[in-house]
Amino acid sequence: MQLILASASPRRRELLAQITENFIVEPSLFDERAGGLSACETVLLFAREKAREVHGRFKGCAVLGADTVVCIGGEILGKPKNAPHAAEMLRKLSGKTHSVFTGVCLVTDDTEDEFYTETRVTFHPLSEELIAAYTASGLPLDKAGAYGIQDGYALAERCEGSYTGIVGLPVEETRTLLERRRLL
Numbered sequence: 001m002q003l004i005l006a007s008a009s010p011r012r013r014e015l016l017a018q019i020t021e022n023f024i025v026e027p028s029l030f031d032e033r034a035g036g037l038s039a040c041e042t043v044l045l046f047a048r049e050k051a052r053e054v055h056g057r058f059k060g061c062a063v064l065g066a067d068t069v070v071c072i073g074g075e076i077l078g079k080p081k082n083a084p085h086a087a088e089m090l091r092k093l094s095g096k097t098h099s100v101f102t103g104v105c106l107v108t109d110d111t112e113d114e115f116y117t118e119t120r121v122t123f124h125p126l127s128e129e130l131i132a133a134y135t136a137s138g139l140p141l142d143k144a145g146a147y148g149i150q151d152g153y154a155l156a157e158r159c160e161g162s163y164t165g166i167v168g169l170p171v172e173e174t175r176t177l178l179e180r181r182r183l184l
Helices: 010-017 039-057 083-093 128-136 163-167 171-180
Strands: 003-005 062-072 075-077 097-107 112-123 156-160
Touching: 003 010, 010 163, 010 171, 039 062, 039 097, 039 112, 062 083, 075 083, 083 128, 097 163, 097 171, 112 163, 112 171, 163 171
Parallel strands: 003 062
Antiparallel strands: 062 075, 062 097, 097 112, 112 156
């Protein structure tokens, strides 16, 4: 059965390639808008709807959808609108601990399997200079919470949980799911 990654994220593509080379990429057209949900409910909903939307176009395939959000003090931080918004998010995370939730959903013709991971991340106190340099790099603009743990900037002091979940696809948990569904 053909495996499809329902994502335009180059990071998710790289992470899935650590598990298998046997997949194709077909970005989802799902419009990510929801309100009033918890962070784990949000990532599961978005991962499910992304996978369902692509599966609707590719029956007979297994479609993997994923979504990631950052949550601090009950507030969900999605992708920043622009560089000033990214800087605002980074200031909010500076010196504090937050959670990164990643939801994953696998949809086939007859089943849907889903899970989420939560990783706790503690940031160093961030200087205005670091925030300005990082936002000027453009790297935070396409990432939940306005940062990529893998971007090479000294943002995180400590991570507790799935590092690859922070990047966008929890590799070990996804491998287990794909093995259980006999897709590996």
